[in-house]
Amino acid sequence: MTIREKAPAYAAPSGWNALLPKRIARERVSGERRFRSVVVGAGYTGLAVARRLAELAPGEEILLLDATTIADGASGRNSGYLLINPGEPSAGAAGFAGEWAVRQMALVQAGVDWLRELVVTNAIACNWQEAVPAITAAATPRGQTSIGRTRERYEAWGVATRDYSAADLRHIAGTTYYRYGIQSLTRALVQPAALHRGLADHLPTGVTLLENTTVRGLSKTTPFKIETSRGDFVADRVFVTNNLHARAFGIGCDRMVGIYTYGAFTPELDRHQLALLGEMPEWGILPAHRMGTTMRKTMGRLLIRSGDSYERERDPSAVQAMLTALYRNRFPAMRTHEFEHVWGGLTAVTHNGAFLFGEIRPGLFVSAGCGGAGVTRGTIQGKLLAELACGVPSQLLSDRLAQNGPDWLPPEPIRGAGAKLQIAWEQWIAGAER
Numbered sequence: 001m002t003i004r005e006k007a008p009a010y011a012a013p014s015g016w017n018a019l020l021p022k023r024i025a026r027e028r029v030s031g032e033r034r035f036r037s038v039v040v041g042a043g044y045t046g047l048a049v050a051r052r053l054a055e056l057a058p059g060e061e062i063l064l065l066d067a068t069t070i071a072d073g074a075s076g077r078n079s080g081y082l083l084i085n086p087g088e089p090s091a092g093a094a095g096f097a098g099e100w101a102v103r104q105m106a107l108v109q110a111g112v113d114w115l116r117e118l119v120v121t122n123a124i125a126c127n128w129q130e131a132v133p134a135i136t137a138a139a140t141p142r143g144q145t146s147i148g149r150t151r152e153r154y155e156a157w158g159v160a161t162r163d164y165s166a167a168d169l170r171h172i173a174g175t176t177y178y179r180y181g182i183q184s185l186t187r188a189l190v191q192p193a194a195l196h197r198g199l200a201d202h203l204p205t206g207v208t209l210l211e212n213t214t215v216r217g218l219s220k221t222t223p224f225k226i227e228t229s230r231g232d233f234v235a236d237r238v239f240v241t242n243n244l245h246a247r248a249f250g251i252g253c254d255r256m257v258g259i260y261t262y263g264a265f266t267p268e269l270d271r272h273q274l275a276l277l278g279e280m281p282e283w284g285i286l287p288a289h290r291m292g293t294t295m296r297k298t299m300g301r302l303l304i305r306s307g308d309s310y311e312r313e314r315d316p317s318a319v320q321a322m323l324t325a326l327y328r329n330r331f332p333a334m335r336t337h338e339f340e341h342v343w344g345g346l347t348a349v350t351h352n353g354a355f356l357f358g359e360i361r362p363g364l365f366v367s368a369g370c371g372g373a374g375v376t377r378g379t380i381q382g383k384l385l386a387e388l389a390c391g392v393p394s395q396l397l398s399d400r401l402a403q404n405g406p407d408w409l410p411p412e413p414i415r416g417a418g419a420k421l422q423i424a425w426e427q428w429i430a431g432a433e434r
């Protein structure tokens, strides 16, 4: 199979990654060309697959390939929320009843727990924070009603939450923009690029990571021939964990679309400006609508994430103007509304929120289709995919396998027209939550 679309390339680097020292990519090709397992894509999902394979098969060398440098892809471009949301109603025969949601949350919680353990064991400096307020907040009456319903669902699932009044939100975050909030299902907040780099730099010795190595072709049957920008490799098993870019291998082409969303960081703010962002040194706000705006006060800066565009990255100056307006609306009193870093990131979106997961052909394993919550969900799915390949059963794996796959999507141009219409409609509905 020859690649039909390009590996990811972005208009600007991730602000999170830019705050870290320059990374020297691992580009050394070992003499070995044949491996039992090759993993394609070293985001959170691919790192988890490679790590777990190495744990389950000590002594075996695993090759992990990525087209870019670690933390340059979506895994280093996100907002750093470690969420346990059960996701869209995409469960299998069990439907989306309370018990199912509880099991889904347990699955993603296992991803959080594994990440925490790795951060502690390897002393990964990624600003891991569990006590910071991470609130889902509404700016509109419609958003407030929606959050109220979410709160009821949490209660039905037995999840403790708490309310935040407009005054609480003003105290915490310094803005009068929001009228009501509830504690979100965020279990930790991190510096995502630092976490991603830390995980890559502490892979078990059995894993050989090659960055700046694009997979350009993949044969259909085992042993797989993997054509890359650094020559060919052969493997008995291939794990496709490059998310949306799995489409390049003919996987999920009629199941996933690419949606870009955008982030920006202010410069480091002085004491006076930080005080205008509320009394808490760090906080996170998630929107009441999925087309809304996410924010964080972190590391002496404000982070803002918003906007959605179909399959194509928007012009950086238009993105900057959009994010600046959203920042100004929420914090009119700031001295400037300047950003130091503005970037885009690509995620995979499926119609029903479900993922491609499993062994789709003998020896070919896939976990793809990750939109939001990919830090935790990608991590646990990667771990479970390795366990599936190695025949390690568990309740979590059964729960994961019991889910439906993504719905079929019509071909272009109907698909694009439908997606763009839906984005425009939902943005309109989101109103001031944007």
Ligand SMILES: Cc1cc2nc3c(=O)[nH]c(=O)nc-3n(C[C@H](O)[C@H](O)[C@H](O)COP(=O)(O)OP(=O)(O)OC[C@H]3O[C@@H](n4cnc5c(N)ncnc54)[C@H](O)[C@@H]3O)c2cc1C
Pocket: 007, 008, 040, 041, 042, 043, 044, 045, 046, 065, 066, 067, 068, 072, 073, 074, 075, 076, 077, 078, 079, 080, 081, 082, 083, 213, 214, 215, 216, 241, 242, 243, 244, 245, 248, 261, 262, 263, 305, 344, 345, 346, 347, 368, 370, 371, 372, 373, 374, 375, 376, 377, 378
């Ligand atoms: C702005 C933004 C904010 C977000 N906020 C959050 C958040 O707060 N919390 C959260 O959990 N999620 C968030 N997400 C989503 C999250 O980043 C993704 O769900 C997650 O990165 C998916 O991980 P992954 O490993 O499956 O895929 P990716 O991170 O996309 O990794 C895939 C890797 O495959 C590589 N690749 C692609 N093609 C090839 C090829 N042909 N050969 C070799 N390698 C290839 C890419 O370079 C990439 O490194 C956000 C995303 C964006 C863009």
